[in-house]
Amino acid sequence: MSHEDDPHLQETPLARSELLRGHFLHVVRDTVRLPNGAEATREFVLHPGAVMIIGLLDDGRVVLERQFRHPMRAVMIEFPAGKLDAGEGSLLCAKRELLEETGYSAREWAFAGRLAPTIAYSDEVIDIWFARGLTLGERQLDEGEFLDVFAATPAELHAWCFGGKVIDCKTLIGSMWLQNVLRGEWALSWQGADATDDAGEFTA
Structure with missing residues (x-):
């Protein structure tokens, strides 16, 4: 429409x-x-736009972060995410943010979809990327950035979402995407780590 x-x-x-x-x-x-x-x-x-990364480890767990969010006055559980730099493509941003925040690089990437988390008072759009074939390296956190990286099973994450332990909007949506992908109901188109294709125009 x-x-x-x-x-x-x-x-x-x-x-x-x-x-x-x-x-x-x-x-x-x-x-x-x-x-x-x-x-x-x-x-x-x-808002210039942002990305969120659902990193799939070989053992079936997903990569998550714990970070203090000042407006909420609380430590939040989130998928890795970050804002696009000026002129930066969505996929390049996803690769950069995953490496900087978690230390992981991915062998394959797949664009899932887009979400607009605060449509009443912001034009922000977040691209959702899946990453697999992860290799752990060195994190490159920004100055003044403090966060813990950990892994959880999809079942643990879904339980945290249901129980209110996870309330971050993008992570709730990411959990829904993950659940449907793992069930085989929502298909992904994977591309190699050397790909430069961006998310393009997403239509529901």
Whole structure:
């Protein structure tokens, strides 16, 4: 379904003002025309996009992280993930983030899909990548970045999601993807580590 199918729901951008440009966040306020002709404002975060990696170990476990997240004031269990650098492709970002955060390199990669975690107040889109044939090397954490890397079985992860131990949105969605892939219900198209193909346009 395209945007043209829903003219009665579409908002037309009229003007934009910048509210905040910080080191990490870029917040704007758009003035829009509503379907009924009235005007309204929309405040949201502009985001360059990100990736999440579901790393499959040879023993069947998956690679996870424990990291303190300041807004939540808690240590969260997450799949490895990170923001795209300027001009960086999705797959290259996934390879970089997996290596930097966990020390793992992968022999094969597969694009799974996309998720938009906060559609009410951000345009962020996260590409979901699967990686297998993992080889452990040296982590290259950013300055001021502290996280633990560990492995868990898919069953353990699913139980943590169900029980509320995992509440991170992208990890919950990743767990769903993992479950359906392992059941054979959602197929993946694997490519070698030397591939440079990006995720491309994903359509549901």
